[in-house]
């Protein structure tokens with residue numbers, strides 16, 4: 595069942611409220627750990643140079659052969675990412691967790707955009723943007739930037755300011771500004 599953009603925005607905002615994550619930039623490391631995820635950094639280049647992140651969830655508590663296969667939640671990231679990229683891929687994986695959750699599931703994410711043909715990947719991307727750059731906060735930040743010469747002297751462009759304020763990759767900040775019609 596596909597999610598509408600409104601539902602995704604609502605889901606992300608409810609998540610922020612539930613977790614009392616009221617400050618920006620949103621701390622996606624804490625959000626992920628708060629959901630019981632173990633965070634791992636891996637050198638994916640040895641397997642497949644294109645992989646940047648992965649989520650693995652096993653919520654089925656089972657005793658197999660007398661061994662308790664207890665619940666396991668892992669988000670693995672490439673160890674070659676910048677902090678902004680890490681924060682963002684965590685938000686993306688949390689999107690899969692919030693939108694596509696099953697007792698047992700896994701997604702792997704690639705740097706190349708070709709998996710955006712997959713509706714679930716587009717939904718996780720949308721969730722990541724809604725989580726890290728909610729519309730209201732984006733509008734407030736943009737108004738602040740536009741009206742304050744000091745901000746303008748500190749940052750060469752609105753995109754750069756948004757990227758710094760919300761601690762997201764420049765490209766994602768630019769995409770979000772466009773999406774909300776906030777570009778000058």
Ligand SMILES: [Zn+2]
Nearest residue numbers: 701703715718
């Ligand atoms: Zn994904």
